Amino acid sequence: MKILVPVKRVLDYNVKAKVKADGSGVDLANVKMSMNPFDEIALEEAIRLKEKGVAEEIIAVSIGVQQNQETLRTALAMGADRAILIVASTDVNVDIEPLTVSNLLAAIVKKEDPKLILCGKQAIDNDFNATAQMLSAKLDWPQATFASEIDLDKDNCKVTREIDGGLQTIKINLPAVVSVDLRLNEPRYASLPNIMKAKRKPLEEMKPEDLAVDISPRLKILETKEPETRASGIIVENVDELVEKIKKNAGRN
């Protein structure tokens, strides 16, 4: 089977987001960008399914600016077979909404006919947690969100999901969309030879027009501001002092 893995280029998770003073957004010029950590996990899972012989081909897709090429090269170096870049903006500061992303991905699905789509559960920049669910709705496919275990055979898929109360296991028909959580696996690093090989793997470029998808946003961003900061606290000298503070502030449940 074919597996599609959408990968987003985001501010590296180790870098603290800096809000621009004019309220126009987060500063994304000259900062380290990386593949969304959840998407690395999704891709790793796809690669393992290929290594097990369940999947034949892995296609990585990224939507954004021209620079997303780098993210796709990383995906190819990890083990994706080919990549599709949809250039939907020329401005690195423009975030493409999950609804648009899911419309574009649905159009790719029509062309590529994958049996499984492995998304990240959440992009760590906009924190929407929406694309997988929207995409499965568009395709009228089942969804398994927040997966921490995927058990896949030819027609069925059993997924264990991380939910508020603990874990839930569901069965979904294929084709399906699965969004992955942190504990599904530990993604690999790309080896140097694979990084070299990735340069020769196919990377196709498209525009939203090619897929006849309208990309106008539905949300208007009015302002982006700093969160309120906490007043700085104190370091207490010893346990007794801390016990006093805890007693004072712990109204019992």
Place this chain on the structure above:
Amino acid sequence: MKILVIAEIHNGTLAEDQTSKTICAASELSTVDVLCASSNCDQAAKQLQSIEKVDTIKVIESELLSENLAESYSADLIELLKEYTHIFVPSSSFGKNLLPRIAGILDMMIVSDVSKIIETDTFERPIYAGNAIQRVQSKDKIKLVSIRTSNFNSAPSGGNAKIEKLSINIQNKISSWLENKVQDNDRPELTSAKVIVSGGRGVGSKENFAVIEKLADKLGAAVGASRAAVDSGFAPNDWQVGQTGKVVAPELYVAVGISGAIQHLAGMKDSKVIVAINKDEEAPIFQVADFGLVEDLFKAVPEIEKKL
């Protein structure tokens, strides 16, 4: 304006805290209807009836709705939703799973994790793990909003809502529920607890986590954990606090052996009082802590527990 809140119900049991806070948030705009969709709704509907500003409770019963598989929101149920201008859900794993699916079917965007309602179409939400706050205006015909419940109060009681039973065709041929693994404990729920004691990688092992749990029990607190503690198997996944775990805002949050990575802070920095115990005085957790103690946790925590 016509607002619908989708109640979070698990197999007939109302998730009261999440639902009540979502109703409270939505009712800043107007009175609300509540959708009560589950396998057995009598008890939940009764509980919802007395919440202030609830007008009508729309009850839909089906076995297929008991475990909240989003695919069970069939075309007929979606038709009902189209009568509304706003749909609110809690931003819990229930709401996060369901709302974007509804949005996809309606071809509309969502506004997720809303921390503040500004106007009927304008909302604030944290992005970048809470390192920025974005104010957005929705241009969609129906505003689809998930509420970050830790930022809102519970709705007061005093209402007397109508209950309306609907017969709507519910189908799901593409997914099915197999089992839940839910750990029972007598502690308060993490997202509604007034006091939380959390442990991190510094705790070192699953056995050592008893130190954290003992202190929590002394305080009548819920137990939380960092991602590192969960990944290392010290604590179950549903204890994780943070950007991609639970968001909490208790009266008192005690972080033990947790360094204070931005992803962890994202889930707890709205707590009223933060206490941190860490042997490294440089740990970033001290930058958000009201009271910090630089000490080995294995020495400090049992002593604190004894003296409380």
